[in-house]
Amino acid sequence: MRRLSWLPGLLLWLCATAPAAAGISLPERNFSPAQAQRLNIVLITADDLGKSLGAYGDPMAQTPNLDALAAQGVLFERAWVSQASCSSSRASMLTGLYPHQHGQIGLAGQHEEFRLRPGLATLPGLLRSAGYFNGIIGKLHIDPPAAFPFDRRWNDQNGAIESRDVRRVARVAGDFVRQRGTKPFFLYVNYFDPHRPYDSDADQFLGLPAAPYTAADVTPLPFLGIDSPQIRSEVASYYNGISRLDTGVGLLLQELKRAGVLDRTVVVFVSDHGAPFSRAKTTAYEAGVAVPLIIHWPGTSRAGLRSEALVSTVDLMPTLLEAARIVPPRTEGRSLRPLLSGNTPAQWRGVLFAEYNAHAPEHFYPRRAVRTARYKLIHNLDSACRNPLSYIGNTRLSPTVRPAPGWNPTYRNLFQPPEFELYDLRNDPFETSNLAQKPTQAQRLGNMQAALMQWRQRTGDPLLNPGEIARLKSALGVGCVSRR
Numbered sequence: 166m167r168r169l170s171w172l173p174g175l176l177l178w179l180c181a182t183a184p185a186a187a188g189i190s191l192p193e194r195n196f197s198p199a200q201a202q203r204l205n206i207v208l209i210t211a212d213d214l215g216k217s218l219g220a221y222g223d224p225m226a227q228t229p230n231l232d233a234l235a236a237q238g239v240l241f242e243r244a245w246v247s248q249a250s251c252s253s254s255r256a257s258m259l260t261g262l263y264p265h266q267h268g269q270i271g272l273a274g275q276h277e278e279f280r281l282r283p284g285l286a287t288l289p290g291l292l293r294s295a296g297y298f299n300g301i302i303g304k305l306h307i308d309p310p311a312a313f314p315f316d317r318r319w320n321d322q323n324g325a326i327e328s329r330d331v332r333r334v335a336r337v338a339g340d341f342v343r344q345r346g347t348k349p350f351f352l353y354v355n356y357f358d359p360h361r362p363y364d365s366d367a368d369q370f371l372g373l374p375a376a377p378y379t380a381a382d383v384t385p386l387p388f389l390g391i392d393s394p395q396i397r398s399e400v401a402s403y404y405n406g407i408s409r410l411d412t413g414v415g416l417l418l419q420e421l422k423r424a425g426v427l428d429r430t431v432v433v434f435v436s437d438h439g440a441p442f443s444r445a446k447t448t449a450y451e452a453g454v455a456v457p458l459i460i461h462w463p464g465t466s467r468a469g470l471r472s473e474a475l476v477s478t479v480d481l482m483p484t485l486l487e488a489a490r491i492v493p494p495r496t497e498g499r500s501l502r503p504l505l506s507g508n509t510p511a512q513w514r515g516v517l518f519a520e521y522n523a524h525a526p527e528h529f530y531p532r533r534a535v536r537t538a539r540y541k542l543i544h545n546l547d548s549a550c551r552n553p554l555s556y557i558g559n560t561r562l563s564p565t566v567r568p569a570p571g572w573n574p575t576y577r578n579l580f581q582p583p584e585f586e587l588y589d590l591r592n593d594p595f596e597t598s599n600l601a602q603k604p605t606q607a608q609r610l611g612n613m614q615a616a617l618m619q620w621r622q623r624t625g626d627p628l629l630n631p632g633e634i635a636r637l638k639s640a641l642g643v644g645c646v647s648r649r
Contacts, residue, residue, distance in 0.1 A: 202349075203295075203296075203297075203349040203488075203489050203490055204349065204429055204430065204431050204462075204463070204488045204489065205349050205350050205351070205352075205426055205429055205430040205431070206292070206297075206349075206350070206351045206352070206430065206431050206433075206485050206488055206489065207351075207352045207354065207417075207421065207430055207431070207432045207433070208258075208351070208352070208353050208354070208433045208435075208481070208485065209354045209355075209356070209414060209417070209432070209433065209434045209435070210255070210258075210303075210353075210354070210355045210356065210434075210435055210436065210437055211356050211358065211359070211407075211410055211434075211435075211436040211437070211457075212251070212304075212355070212356060212357050212358065212359070212360040212436070212437060213251075213359055213360045213361070213436070213437070213438065213439070213440060213441040213446060214358075214359055214407065214410070214436035214439075214440070214456070214457065215386070215436070215439040215440035215445060215452055215455070215456070215457075216439075216455060216456065216457050217386075217403070217404070217407055217440065218231050218232065218235075218407070218457055219231075219232045220232040220235035220236075220240055220457075220459070221240075221457060225378075225383060225404055226404065226407055226408075227374065227404070227407070227408040227411065228407060228408070228411040229411065229415075230411045230412070230414045230415030230418070231411050231414055231434065231457075231459065234414070234418070234432065234434060234459050234461060235459045235469075236468065236469050237461055237468050237469075238432070238459055238460050238461030238462070238466045238468065238470075239459065239460050239461075239462075239466045239467065239470045239471075239472055239504070239505050240457075240458070240459050240470070240471045240472070241458040241459070241460075241471075241472050241474070241476050241501075241504075242471055242472065242473045243455070243473055243474065243475050243476065243517070243538070244435070244455065244456055244457070244458035244476045244477070244478070245454045245455060245456070245475075245476075245477050245478070245517045245518075245519050245536070246436075246437065246438050246454050246456050246477075246478045246519065247263050247264055247477065247478060247479055247519055247520065248263075248264045248270075248438070248454075248519060248520055248521055248522065249438035249439055249445070249446050249447055249448055249449070249453030249454050249519075249521060250271065250272065250438065250446070250447055250521065250522075250523070250524045251272065251306055251437050251438070252269050252271065252272045252273040252279065252306045252307055252308075253269050253270055253271065253522065254437045254438050254478065255305070255306055255307055255437055256269035256281060256307045257478055257479050258288075258435070258437075258478045258479075258481045258482065259287050259288045259289065259307070259313060259482065260281075260285050260286070260287055260288070260482065260496070261288075261479050261480075261481075261482035261483055261493070261494075261496025261497055261498040262285070262479065262496060262497055263479065263497055263518070263520060263624055264520055264522055265520060265522070265624065265625075265626045265627060265628065266282075266497070266624055266625065267281055267282060267285060268280055268281050268282035269281050269307055269308065270522035270523060271522060271523035271524060271525065271526065271528075271529070272306070272523075272524055272525055273305075273306045273307050273308040274308065275525055275526055276526045276640075276641060278526075278637060278640055278641060279308065279523070279526075280308045280309065281307060281308060281309065281312055285312065286494045287312050287313050288351075288481075288482045288485060288486070289301075289313045289314055289315060289351065289353070290312070290313065290314055291486060291491055291493075291494075292351045292485075292486075292489055292491070293314050293316070295489060295491050296348060296349065297348065297349050297350060297351045297489065298316055298317075298344075298345035298346070298348040298349070298350040298351070299314065299315045299316050299317070299350070299351045299352075299353075300315055300316060300317040300318070300319075300338075300341040300345075300350065300351070300352045300353065301313075301315045301317070301318050301319070301352075301353045301354075301355070302319045302320070302328065302334055302337055302338060302341075302352070302353070302354045302355065303319075303320060303328040303334070303354060303355030303356060303357065304320075304328075304355050304357070305355075315353075317341050317344065319337050326357050326360075327357075328355065328356050328357045328358075329356075329357050329358055329367070329370045329371075329406075329409065330370070330371055331356065331358075331373065331409060331410070331412055331413025331416060331417075332371070332413075332416060334354065334356070334413055334416075334417065335413065335416035335417050335419070335420045336420075338352060338354060338417050338420050338421070339420040339423065339424060342420070342421065342424045342426055343424065349489070350426075351485075351489075354417060356410050356413055356414075358406035358407065358409050358410040358413075359402075359403045359404075359405075359406025359407045359409075359410060359440075359441075360406070360441065361441050361558065363398070363399050363402035363403070363406075363558070364402075367402060367405075367406065368401070368402050368405045369405070370409060373408070373409040373412055374405055374408035374409055374412070377401070377405040377408075378401040378402075378404050378405055379398075379401055380394055380397035380398040380400075380401050381397075382401060383397055383400045383401045383404060384397070384400070385397065385400055385560075386400060386440060386442060386445075386452070387595060388444050388445065388450070388451070388452040388595045388596075389442060389443065389444060389560055390444075390568050390569045390572035390575060390576070390595070390597070391560065391561075391562065391566050391567070391568055391569065391572075391576075392566070392569075393559065393563075393565070393566045395559035396559050396560055396566075398559075399442070399558050399559055399560070400442075403440060403441070403442075414434065418432070427463075428463050429463065430463070431460070431461070431462045431463070431485065431488045432460070432461045433458075433459070433460050433481065433484075433485070434457065434458070434459040434460075435456060435457065435458045435459075435478060435481070436456040436457055437456075438453055438454065438456060439451075439452045439453040439454065439455065439456060440452060441557055441558065442557055442558065442560040443555070443556040443557050443558075443560040443561060443579065444560075444575075444579060444596075445557075446557060447521065447524045447528065447554050447557070448521065448532075448579075449519060449520070449521050449532045449533075449534040449543045450543075450596050451541070451590065451594065451595075451596060452595075454519045454534065456478070458476065458478075460484075460501065460505060462488065462502070462505055465502060465505050465506065466505040466506075467505065467506055467507050470505070470506075470507050472504050472507070472509070473538070474504050474509050474513055475513075475514055475515065475516065475517045475536070475537075475538065476501060476504070476517075477497075477498060477517055477518070477519075478498075479496060479497045479498035480498035480499055480500070480501050481498065481501075482496055482498055483496055483498045483499055483500045484498075484500045484501045484502060486500075487500045487502050488502075497624065499514075515537060515538070516535055516536065516537055516616055516620075517535065517536050518533070518534065518535050518617070518620050519533075519534045520532060520533050520534065521534075523641070524554060526641040526642065526643060527553060527641070527642075527643055528553055528554040529553070529637060529638060529641050529643050530545075530547055530550070530552055530553055530554065531545075531546040531547055531628055531634060532544065532545050532546060532582075533546065533617055533620075533621060533626070533628075534617075535613055535616050535617045535620065536590065537613075539589065539590055539591045540587065540588065540589060540590065540609060540613065541587070541588045541590050541596070542585065542586070542587050542588075542601075542610070542613040542614065542617060543582075543585070543586040543587075544584065544585055544614070544617055545582040545583065545584055545585070545586070546628055546634060547634060547645070548582055548583055548584040549645065550645035550646055550647070551580060551581055551645075551646040551647070552579060552580055552581070552582060553643070553646065555579050555580045562576060571597070572597060574597070574598075574599070575596070575597045578599060583599065583601065585601040585610065585614070586599045586601055587599060587600040587601040587603075587606060587609070587610055587613070588600065
């Protein structure tokens with residue numbers, strides 16, 4: 166196996182920070198019997214995982230453990246993240262707010278404009294105040310980290326590639342559970358897979374998966390509409406990371422069972438956004454914002470249920486606070502517990518919202534999106550300019566890599582998006598045919614534009630002020646590349 170150039174420095178960093186990873190001593194508190202009986206919470210995230218699981222119908226995905234978790238719990242067919250970029254999405258999970266509300270509109274550590282607003286309530290903070298023992302494994306990737314109090318931390322800095330060692334993740338989780346004493350616990354487990362980098366070492370990190378895919382074994386993901394040997398190689402690596410992730414989840418659940426806590430633990434599995442390919446991550450297309458979401462709540466979730474309710478990751482905080490018997494602060498989410506029995510409340514939402522602001526500062530290209538059960542509208546707020554992040558990795562056009570027949574307009578919309586994009590997700594799941602200019606869709610377009618505007622006004626979207634887009638561009642040091 167080729168030597169990993171980054172590994173010695175990473176291991177040195179881990180050794181240097183080992184005392185901190187062992188945790189900070191905190192004063193003991195006395196808790197009531199009711200608090201002692203609160204459910205434990207394990208929130209598991211994958212990094213850059215689309216809906217590429219066997220349970221979601223992907224025949225290439227080798228995911229027996231996650232498929233089993235779905236069979237024992239509830240799988241959500243229509244779950245959206247708030248933004249298809251890591252830090253923004255994770256901040257929404259832990260605050261119940263959209264990025265334009267919580268302030269983490271781009272990657273942590275990239276710019277002072279990309280920071281959580283002070284004074285916000287967070288899931289770890291509320292749980293800790295209520296007597297929970299909090300732990301994190303893998304990356305937090307939100308600024309400032311102090312807003313998220315954990316009693317035990319392992320490798321929660323931005324460079325979380327070491328969490329590919331899924332065996333060690335399971336051992337650390339087992340140690341954490343044993344350290345918590347009699348307190349209820351919250352464990353936030355963040356796997357790096359199937360994030361890039363993709364290379365031969367990543368394909369079989371510490372011998373997992375045992376039989377990795379090669380380019381000859383796979384085909385491009387269907388939302389791409391392009392093909393090349395390099396693309397297939399990256400898709401193979403993506404699936405290999407998914408397989409390793411699945412092994413890790415299985416080992417983690419075994420540790421919880423061995424510790425005797427699984428039957429008193431709510432387990433949530435979700436991805437921070439979709440796959441790290443063009444037309445997915447850092448976009449508002451379904452391959453970017455639609456994610457796997459599986460919840461197992463002992464005594465509450467109905468085994469094998471597949472819910473088609475429209476749900477968002479801003480719902481996770483109020484859901485998990487209900488499991489902890491904590492009255493949530495005002496958030497944009499709502500508890501998913503009523504859905505876990507299969508009875509969707511009559512007043513459940515009929516639309517979902519998401520946004521995109523930036524990944525790195527140079528990728529600032531604001532969008533807002535809304536979907537119903539069938540239709541989807543994307544508003545590109547800066548459509549006079551070209552998209553500065555129109556491809557990821559090798560999933561790009563070139564003289565030898567051209568779109569499949571009929572896909573030229575799709576890639577034109579990726580590079581030079583019109584102001585509005587309207588899609589029929591039932592008949593066009595990969596969003597290749599923009600209906601926004603169709604006269605027959607004028608009324609639907611107007612209704613969805615109105616719904617999107619009402620959401621932006623209600624949630625205080627600062628980009629309703631056109632001057633704010635110009636201010637952010639100036640602060641981030643980015644300009645406008647003309648569409649012509």
